[in-house]
Amino acid sequence: MRRRHLLSAVAAGALACALPVRAAKALPRVDVYKSPSCGCCTAWVEHLKAAGFPVNVVEVDDTTAMRRRHGLPERFGSCHTGIVGGYVVEGHVPAAEVKRLLVLKPRAIGIAVPGMPPGSPGMEVGGRQDPYDVFxxxxxxxxTVFAHYPKS
Known part of the structure; x- marks a missing residue:
């Protein structure tokens, strides 16, 4: 009888190993509102896509209305506004911080990188890497500071 149990256990283990690994949960879509002529915004969209985010681009003349609609104070404004999982993602925020935001799920409007700091995603300028904060x-x-770049 012991041999039968052992063979059953081995067969069950082999079957379990042969089953496909459950796929990781897909990332939610990011709706990005940007100017049709902004190259750095397009580069940030490509950064998000490379990190696995599906992205829907909406071209607008001015992103101010979208920030206002979602309650983001204008002082955090940049050249594009993303909306994902009920959060605002303003400016050149690294995709890793967007993912962290979605995992932590804080009570917040969202995260922002005000302005257009050189070295942030979409704002690569040669080897230049200015320090900046993700708020x-x-x-x-x-x-509050959510992350500081470059990471040390």
Whole structure:
């Protein structure tokens, strides 16, 4: 009887190994509002796609209305606005921080990299890598540092 149990266990283990590995959960779509003529925004979209995000681009003349609609204070504005998982992602935010935001799910409006810092995704300028912060914007419009770049 022991031999039969052993053979059954071996067969079950082999079957389990032969089953396909469950696929990782797909990332949610990012809706990106950007100017039709902005090259750095297009480069940021490509950065998101390379990180596995499906992206829907909506070309607009001005992203201010989208920021205002979602309650993001204008001082955090940049050249494009993304919406993902109910959060605003403003400016040249690294995809890794977008993923971290979606895992942590803080009570917040979203995250932002104000301005257009050289070395941020989509703003690569030769080897230049200026330091910049990714801010978490709480529901009252206050910021805290969510990440600092370049990472040390």
């Amino acid at each position: 978490l914007i709480d529901t009252h419009g206050r910021e």
